[in-house]
Amino acid sequence: MTIRRFWVFIEQEEGKVHPVSWELLGVARMLASQVAEEAAATGDDVVVEGVLLGENVEHIAQEALYYGADRVYLFDDPVLAYYRNCPYYQTLSAVSKKYGPEVFLIGATTLGRDLAGAVATSLHTGLTADCTALEMGEVKGSQKRLLLATRPAFGGNIMATILCRNERPQMSSVRPRVFPMPERNPDAKGEIVREEVEATEESAMACVLEFIHSKGESVNIEYADVIVSGGRGLGTPEGLKLLQELADELGGVVGASRPLIDSGWISYAHQVGQSGRTVRPKLYIAAGISGALQHKVGMQNSDFIIAINSDPNAPIFDVADVGIVGDLYQVIPEMLKQIRALKEATA
Amino acid sequence: MFHALVAVKQVPDTTNIRIDSETGNLVREGVPAIMNPYDAHALAEAVRWKQQLGGKVTVLSMGPNSFISTLREAVELGADRGVLLTDRKFAGADTLATSYVLAETIKAIHEQDPIHLIFFGKQAIDGDTAQVGPGVAVRLGLPIVTYAVKIREVNLEEGRAVIERKTERWTEVVETSLPVLLTCEKEIAEIPFAPLPDLIRSLRYDPEMWTMEGPCNFELDQVGVKGSPTIVYKMGTPPLPQPGEQINTRESGIEEAVKFAFDKANKAGIVKLILGGAR
Numbered sequence: 001m002t003i004r005r006f007w008v009f010i011e012q013e014e015g016k017v018h019p020v021s022w023e024l025l026g027v028a029r030m031l032a033s034q035v036a037e038e039a040a041a042t043g044d045d046v047v048v049e050g051v052l053l054g055e056n057v058e059h060i061a062q063e064a065l066y067y068g069a070d071r072v073y074l075f076d077d078p079v080l081a082y083y084r085n086c087p088y089y090q091t092l093s094a095v096s097k098k099y100g101p102e103v104f105l106i107g108a109t110t111l112g113r114d115l116a117g118a119v120a121t122s123l124h125t126g127l128t129a130d131c132t133a134l135e136m137g138e139v140k141g142s143q144k145r146l147l148l149a150t151r152p153a154f155g156g157n158i159m160a161t162i163l164c165r166n167e168r169p170q171m172s173s174v175r176p177r178v179f180p181m182p183e184r185n186p187d188a189k190g191e192i193v194r195e196e197v198e199a200t201e202e203s204a205m206a207c208v209l210e211f212i213h214s215k216g217e218s219v220n221i222e223y224a225d226v227i228v229s230g231g232r233g234l235g236t237p238e239g240l241k242l243l244q245e246l247a248d249e250l251g252g253v254v255g256a257s258r259p260l261i262d263s264g265w266i267s268y269a270h271q272v273g274q275s276g277r278t279v280r281p282k283l284y285i286a287a288g289i290s291g292a293l294q295h296k297v298g299m300q301n302s303d304f305i306i307a308i309n310s311d312p313n314a315p316i317f318d319v320a321d322v323g324i325v326g327d328l329y330q331v332i333p334e335m336l337k338q339i340r341a342l343k344e345a346t347a
Numbered sequence: 348m349f350h351a352l353v354a355v356k357q358v359p360d361t362t363n364i365r366i367d368s369e370t371g372n373l374v375r376e377g378v379p380a381i382m383n384p385y386d387a388h389a390l391a392e393a394v395r396w397k398q399q400l401g402g403k404v405t406v407l408s409m410g411p412n413s414f415i416s417t418l419r420e421a422v423e424l425g426a427d428r429g430v431l432l433t434d435r436k437f438a439g440a441d442t443l444a445t446s447y448v449l450a451e452t453i454k455a456i457h458e459q460d461p462i463h464l465i466f467f468g469k470q471a472i473d474g475d476t477a478q479v480g481p482g483v484a485v486r487l488g489l490p491i492v493t494y495a496v497k498i499r500e501v502n503l504e505e506g507r508a509v510i511e512r513k514t515e516r517w518t519e520v521v522e523t524s525l526p527v528l529l530t531c532e533k534e535i536a537e538i539p540f541a542p543l544p545d546l547i548r549s550l551r552y553d554p555e556m557w558t559m560e561g562p563c564n565f566e567l568d569q570v571g572v573k574g575s576p577t578i579v580y581k582m583g584t585p586p587l588p589q590p591g592e593q594i595n596t597r598e599s600g601i602e603e604a605v606k607f608a609f610d611k612a613n614k615a616g617i618v619k620l621i622l623g624g625a626r
Contacts, residue, residue, distance in 0.1 A: 013516060085481070085491050110514040114493040117481030121446055126576035129476040139580070148580060154359070154473060160582050167576040205490035206527075209509065210520040275475065283617050293585065304615045305591075306608050318590045321615065322608040326596030334605045342609075 001043040005101040006032045007169065009092065010052040010064050010072070011111055013083060017060050019181065019223065020107035022067040024174060025050065026182030027134055028105060029068045034136035035145050047071060049101070053091055055081040058192065065190035068182055072190065073099075077197035083111050084206055087199035089118035095195060096123055096169060103147050104169040105134075107176060116173045126164030127171040132178055132297065139163060147172065156274040156294040175278045176222045177301070219253050219269045226252025227281045229272055229299070230260060233288020233309060233328060237265040242332050243287060249339050255279065257295045273298035287328040291316025308332070349402025349503060351393040352456060353426065353466040354449060354483075355386040357410055357417040358473040382417045385468025385531060387424070392536035393466050394425035396501060403427040405456060409437060409448055415554060422549040423541045429554030430456065436559050436571045442474075444574035446482030448565060453487060455563050457526075463503060465528040469494055480530040487528070492521050495529040 006028040011018040028048045039046045050069040052061050054076065061072040073095055079087050092115070096104065106116040108130050120127035128149035136145040147170040150161045164170045221227060228247040230240060240254060247254050255272040256265070272279055274294040284302035289295060291307070291314055299305070300319045307320035308328045317323035324331055359378045382390075393404045406421040408414050409432040418429035432448055440448065453465065465487075470477035477493070484491035496518070497511040506525045511518055513532065541549075559565055568574060592611070596604045 085484070085493075089485065110494055113477045114481060114491070117442065117476075117478035118485045118491070120478070121443060121482035121485040124443065124576070126441065126443065127476075127478060128577060129474075129478060152585070153475075153582075156585070158582055159585050161580045162577050163580045164577045206492070206521050206523040208519045209522050212511075212518040212520065213516075214518065275472070283612065297585065304612055304617050306612065312593065312595065317593055321591040322611045323591065323593040324596060324604045324608055325593060326601065326604060330601045331596065331605060334601045335609075338602075338605055338609060 001045065003045045003047060004032075004035060004039055005099060005103075006046070006048050007096075007101040007104040008048070008050050008069070009104070009106040009112065009115070010050045010060060011107050011109060012052070012054050012057055012060050013111070015054070015057060015060070017063065018107055018109055018111075018176070020109060020112075020174070020176040021050070021064070022184075023176065023179045023181055024105045024107060025064065025068040027174065027179050028103070029182065031103060031134060031136050031147070038145060049073065049099075051075075051092060051095060053080045053088055061192045063184075065192070066184045066186055066188050068185075068188070070190050072192050073195050074192055075195050075197050077199075079197060079199050079201055079204065082208060083115075084204050084208070085114055085118055086206065087204050088115055089122060090199050090203065091197065092119045093122040094198060101169045104171045106171070106173045108173040109176065112173055116171065120171050123167075123169070123171075125167035125169060125171060126162075127173065128162040128164075129173050131172045131174050132159075134172060134174070139165075141165075146170065152274055152293075152297050156292075156297040177278050177280045180280075221253055221255055221270060221272065222277050222279055224253045224279070224281050226250040226283045226285075227255045227272070227279055227299075227302075228252055228285045228287065229255035229257065229289060230287050231257040231289030231295075232259045233290070234260070235288070237263075239288070239329070240266060242329070246285070246332055246336055249336060250283070252281070252283070255284075255299075257289045257292070286316050286320070287332060289316050290314050291318065349397060349400040349501075350405065350460055350462045351396060351402070351464045351466060352405045352407060352453060352462045353386065353390045353393045353421070354479075355390065355406050355408050355417060355421055356383045356468075356471045356473075357381070357408065357414045358383045358471055380413065380416070382420050383468050383471045383473075385470060385472075385533060386466075387468075387538055388533045388535050389466040389468050389529070389531035390421055390424055390426065391538045392498065392531060393464065394539075395536055396464070396498065397425070400501065400503070403460075405430065405460075405462075407449065407452060407456070408432065409440075409445065418554040419549045419552050422552045423546050424538065425541070425545055429552065430557055431554045432557050434558040434560075434570075436567070439572035439575065440570065441575035441577045442476055442478040442482055443576055444570055444572075446479050446486055447569045447574055449479065450483045450486035451563050451565060452557060453483065461526075463525045464498075464501065464508070465489070465526060467528065467530040469530045469532055477530065480528060484528040487526075489526055489528050490523040491528045491530070492523060493530045495531045496534050498529075498535070501525075 008024040050064040050072040133150040137148040280301040467480035500509040
């Protein structure tokens with residue numbers, strides 16, 4: 001009998017975990033359950049395990065158990081204090097060779113994307129980027145179920161399902177917010193295994209002289225509860241002020257579709273879509289966005305979507321829960337008015 | 348002498364891709380092929396450093412003969428030498444096989460003429476994987492700086508560079524040894540207008556064509572489909588979502604339309620959120 005391991009890279013910086021790590025533990029648990037029957041028949045064990053690198057991060061390993069890991073391999077060392085490509089990929093590559101996971105999931109964050117390609121190359125295995133659906137599926141010619149990794153291609157215009165037949169692990173990167181956050185269970189038990197760190201300062205080949213935290217704007221659009229987004233239909237960059245007013249009133253942030261970023265009206269950090277961020281807020285208001293596929297793939301998992309567009313046939317209405325056909329410069333001021341009235345009435 | 352290598356890819360302009368509404372197929376006809384925008388900005392930065400330090404810029408691409416136009420465009424933008432890896436056996440490569448062919452070629456060029464900086468775009472707009480740059484760095488055993496936004500310093504004598512990279516959380520100022528591989532954001536450099544001599548030179552420029560036959564010795568089982576652990580299992584159009592309800596302000600009036608939308612949101616439990624914004 002063998003142990004079929006479903007692995008997740010637990011991403012942290014400065015002792016703070018990136019929530020995509022928990023989302024991926026949820027995915028790994030789902031994938032593991034899809035092979036449970038098959039594994040039972042062959043007498044194999046199926047486990048979900050996390051790999052965590054950093055310095056003084058044992059508390060995060062403990063959290064990972066609460067979010068569904070059966071076991072966490074912990075590499076805790078000053079050389080891993082902050083993220084650097086070389087020591088991180090060498091460590092992951094070595095631990096992967098040691099235990100031989102079947103599946104290895106990494107968050108498609110700036111850190112994870114830097115890391116995943118290096119790990120996959122060093123392990124000489126397949127990696128599918130930015131997956132939006134994952135499944136352990138039956139494939140002709142394979143005794144075991146394989147990871148079917150589906151991702152958008154050509155700017156979201158088609159979906160391609162990729163598989164990696166022979167090499168292991170089967171690696172995928174997944175963007176934050178594509179999958180829901182699993183329940184945290186503080187009674188969950190599991191094991192934390194401290195591993196030997198072999199990476200050295202000399203092998204790092206790079207060091208960070210300085211971290212510059214941007215002073216002005218910092219948007220965390222991925223985890224915002226409310227997003228008010230604008231597109232070409234705004235007509236003028238001034239229109240963003242109106243969106244900001246609505247976002248402020250709702251305690252949300254402003255998003256944008258690609259044309260606004262391309263015209264330099266607003267920074268890349270605000271971009272929602274395949275070439276920007278994937279979001280799943282509780283409320284998404286799309287104003288003057290036609291709804292190109294590349295935008296829709298980035299926001300269609302939002303809980304509730306209100307679209308405002310003057311064209312009744314705009315594709316954005318296909319994903320909206322409510323579509324308002326009309327002029328956004330009339331609709332949004334009316335929204336502000338009604339929200340303010342509602343707040344006053346309940347105050 | 349300073350030598351920069353820039354890897355460029357020709358891509359379909361994805362902003363112009365359309366789906367045939369009847370067949371659900373990708374319409375490729377009439378979609379212009381362009382140099383991957385991130386690569387163009389990386390090239391501009393390489394040329395800027397050549398102008399400061401002297402030396403030269405080599406561009407490298409892998410693809411069919413039609414990619415020659417992209418290498419000519421690179422010469423127009425200031426590249427001195429172009430190498431096109433072209434062979435039917437390279438076709439169908441995933442990111443792992445692509446990184447193998449590029450890395451072997453960069454090794455060979457480096458032996459002829461030592462390279463200090465290797466530039467990639469942060470990702471290609473057709474695949475969006477951002478995997479090939481890190482893969483090549485691993486194969487060459489070089490440091491990598493992804494999401495580079497600024498090169499502050501290149502010191503050839505001391506063999507080091509200082510580069511700024513932008514992550515989700517902050518900007519890092521990274522010191523690395525040379526050679527180093529960078530993957531670049533657009534803000535690394537503006538694309539300049541081509542000077543007339545480069546423009547004229549580019550019209551007649553023929554890149555070097557490198558194949559399986561040489562000058563590199565590629566392992567047959569590492570290239571193309573054979574060297575690719577991943578395969579495309581199936582393709583399809585994205586699933587159609589269930590459209591919601593629509594209200595037209597011309598019929599209902601503005602006030603009613605907003606009321607209608609908020610009423611629906613309310614039923615979906617969003618009203619608390621609207622009030623929660625009162626902080």
